[in-house]
Amino acid sequence: xxxxPSTRKKARRYxxxxxxxxxxxxxxxxxxxxxxxxxxxxAKVDVEYFREILVNTLRLINQLDEQLKPFxxxxxxEVNPVELSIxxxxxxxxxxxxxxxxxxxxxxxxxxxxxxxxxxxHKFVNGxxxxxxxxxxxxxxxPT
Numbered sequence: 780x781x782x783x784p785s786t787r788k789k790a791r792r793y794x795x796x797x798x799x800x801x802x803x804x805x806x807x808x809x810x811x812x813x814x815x816x817x818x819x820x821x822a823k824v825d826v827e828y829f830r831e832i833l834v835n836t837l838r839l840i841n842q843l844d845e846q847l848k849p850f851x852x853x854x855x856x857e858v859n860p861v862e863l864s865i866x867x868x869x870x871x872x873x874x875x876x877x878x879x880x881x882x883x884x885x886x887x888x889x890x891x892x893x894x895x896x897x898x899x900x901h902k903f904v905n906g907x908x909x910x911x912x913x914x915x916x917x918x919x920x921x922p923t
Contacts, residue, residue: 788887790829791868793819795891797833798864808837836871843870846915850907862900865891869908873915881912881920 797811812833816826836843844855847870855863869888872879885908892901912920 786823786825787828788890789819789823790825790832791887791891792894793824793829794833794836794868795861795864795895798836798868799861799895801837802860802864808834832868832871835875836868839871839875840867843867843874846870846874846911847907850910859897859900861896862892862904865896865904866907869904870911873908873912877916881916885909885912 793815797808797815800806800811801808812830815829815833819826819829844867847866848855851858858866865888868891869884872884872887873881876884885905888904888908889901892904896904909920
């Protein structure tokens with residue numbers, strides 16, 4: 780079944796909150812996933828996508844961090860936890876979900892940064908994801 784973009788947007792919002800919660804609390808992913816599934820209106824969220832991006836981002840966290848590391852100008856511990864969660868999710872989508880255009884991934888990440896991140900956090904996120912997209916999707920994200 781084809782999902783409406785707005786249901787996927789909501790899935791990303793919940794996933795970012797889940798990734799942030801995992802980062803801050805160290806709670807188990809199953810516990811976090813259940814908590815969100817119980818609280819969300821599942822009719823308006825692409826639940827399958829929520830589960831995929833939350834679980835797989837955490838499952839691949841070490842590889843995703845390795846992909847991000849060359850583009851960070853600071854240590855992971857110094858990155859705002861909200862922006863780090865957004866970067867990890869976007870990195871997952873850029874590297875594992877080739878069916879989603881890189882511009883959509885970056886745009887969604889910027890919207891999440893503006894909603895949940897620090898005042899100018901979206902600029903930081905944009906700079907990193909732009910470089911990451913050129914590396915992970917060289918044919919799609921050619922420099923202009």
